[in-house]
Amino acid sequence: MLYSEGHLLLLAAPPGRGECPDVGRLLSKLVRCTSTQGRTLLRGTSKKESTLNQSANPVPDEDTAPDAPTVSVGAGAAKPFNEEQRLAALHRYQVLDTTAEQAYDDVTTLASAVCKTPIALISLIDQDRQWFKSRVGLGVSETPRELAFCAHAILQPDEVFEVRDAQLDPRFAGSPLVTGEPGIRFYAGAPLVTADGLPIGTVCVIDREPRALAASERKALQSLARQVVAQLELRHAMAGLELESMTDPLTSLWNRRSLDRRLHAAWNLHVREAAPLSLLMIDLDHFKRINDAHGHPTGDRVLVQAAAIIRDQIGHDGLAARFGGEEFCVVLPGMDAGTAQQRAEQLRRALEDASWPDVKVTASVGVATAAADEDGSPNVMLTRADRALYVAKRDGRNRVRHFEGWS
Numbered sequence: 001m002l003y004s005e006g007h008l009l010l011l012a013a014p015p016g017r018g019e020c021p022d023v024g025r026l027l028s029k030l031v032r033c034t035s036t037q038g039r040t041l042l043r044g045t046s047k048k049e050s051t052l053n054q055s056a057n058p059v060p061d062e063d064t065a066p067d068a069p070t071v072s073v074g075a076g077a078a079k080p081f082n083e084e085q086r087l088a089a090l091h092r093y094q095v096l097d098t099t100a101e102q103a104y105d106d107v108t109t110l111a112s113a114v115c116k117t118p119i120a121l122i123s124l125i126d127q128d129r130q131w132f133k134s135r136v137g138l139g140v141s142e143t144p145r146e147l148a149f150c151a152h153a154i155l156q157p158d159e160v161f162e163v164r165d166a167q168l169d170p171r172f173a174g175s176p177l178v179t180g181e182p183g184i185r186f187y188a189g190a191p192l193v194t195a196d197g198l199p200i201g202t203v204c205v206i207d208r209e210p211r212a213l214a215a216s217e218r219k220a221l222q223s224l225a226r227q228v229v230a231q232l233e234l235r236h237a238m239a240g241l242e243l244e245s246m247t248d249p250l251t252s253l254w255n256r257r258s259l260d261r262r263l264h265a266a267w268n269l270h271v272r273e274a275a276p277l278s279l280l281m282i283d284l285d286h287f288k289r290i291n292d293a294h295g296h297p298t299g300d301r302v303l304v305q306a307a308a309i310i311r312d313q314i315g316h317d318g319l320a321a322r323f324g325g326e327e328f329c330v331v332l333p334g335m336d337a338g339t340a341q342q343r344a345e346q347l348r349r350a351l352e353d354a355s356w357p358d359v360k361v362t363a364s365v366g367v368a369t370a371a372a373d374e375d376g377s378p379n380v381m382l383t384r385a386d387r388a389l390y391v392a393k394r395d396g397r398n399r400v401r402h403f404e405g406w407s
């Protein structure tokens with residue numbers, strides 16, 4: 001957005017002044033959406049609802065409107081004193097450049113309706129730009145930071161930053177966003193402040209006419225900003241849980257469940273692109289003896305080190321997972337049988353040559369490949385790799401075998 005970092009900029013021309021959009025419906029949708037995810041983002045719903053409905057018919061409240069802060073002119077707003085932590089907090093949410101989401105779009109729809117502005121935005125202030133997670137009434141998805149009104153708004157994280165007539169404000173009168181499109185005259189942005197007190201953006205509203213926010217509208221804008229932060233936190237926590245549920249806690253490799261998903265995805269790619277697909281099944285040899293001779297904790301350390309070697313050896317060419325116990329699996333999309341066998345042999349040697357804590361470690365590897373035009377299924381791939389692993393064990397261990405048939 002155009003004003004200041006870390007505010008949701010609600011820049012909206014009234015959707016027909018005098019019209020009262022169905023704010024209650026939008027609000028209940030928002031509350032429903034957030035509460036189904038186990039967290040109430042809007043407390044005291046009925047009170048807020050009545051506040052929001054009142055503010056749909058705003059009466060500018062000159063007494064309570066905050067004064068604009070003093071900021072630098074020319075190259076845009078000054079940077080907040082805690083800019084580095086602020087950017088780290090923003091990037092932690094991993095929300096920049098993501099696609100539109102209903103939960104955020106509901107907020108801008110509400111902001112525009114409540115404040116009766118034609119433009120409403122959720123603006124996130126990145127290092128050199130402001131990027132809009134959601135926007136009503138504006139075509140662009142980002143602007144340079146130096147043009148952002150929101151970059152000013154984040155300098156006063158506990159207040160709504162309001163510019164009642166940008167043409168009369170020396171900081172903004174010459175801005176191309178005021179002199180040209182979208183012709184900003186009025187701006188109000190409520191900073192998005194994280195639990196750590198870091199302002200990452202705003203919820204803001206913009207109008208093409210000079211005006212002021214009523215106290216109730218200002219409050220509503222701040223409520224919406226709090227909801228955006230709660231939504232960001234919720235998504236972040238869910239992503240963390242998802243990752244946790246897909247990861248093996250001991251080795252940090254993908255777990256079996258994750259392997260199944262990824263193998264299916266790789267199989268779909270194999271079918272769609274008519275590309276080969278290979279799979280390695282790796283089993284540490286006589287692992288029980290390591291546990292028996294050196295104890296379970298040493299066995300665990302060996303598993304962690306083996307996982308690290310497998311991950312390093314495979315790099316970005318495939319996906320490594322812990323299949324269970326002392327067994328690992330590697331999915332190699334696009335890799336033919338010959339190359340997969342070479343990589344398996346390199347991996348086997350790397351495990352054998354590694355320096356281990358007081359023990360000798362080797363592994364047997366089974367390889368299965370679906371040629372570019374071959375039918376089958378992910379489960380058949382697993383069974384074939386398992387059969388090849390069985391043959392490698394049967395033939396003496398510490399060796400690689402490719403699936404060559406069932407006999």
Ligand SMILES: Nc1nc2c(ncn2[C@@H]2O[C@H](COP(=O)(O)OP(=O)(O)OP(=O)(O)O)[C@@H](O)[C@H]2O)c(=O)[nH]1
Binds near residue numbers: 326
């Ligand atoms: N330390 C440790 N041991 C585990 C873990 N998961 C499974 N194991 C042990 O791995 C051993 C696997 O033993 P087996 O299936 O007999 O296989 P092996 O001794 O490796 O023999 P081969 O596979 O035939 O070469 C068992 O003793 C399990 O208790 C784990 O997370 N940590």
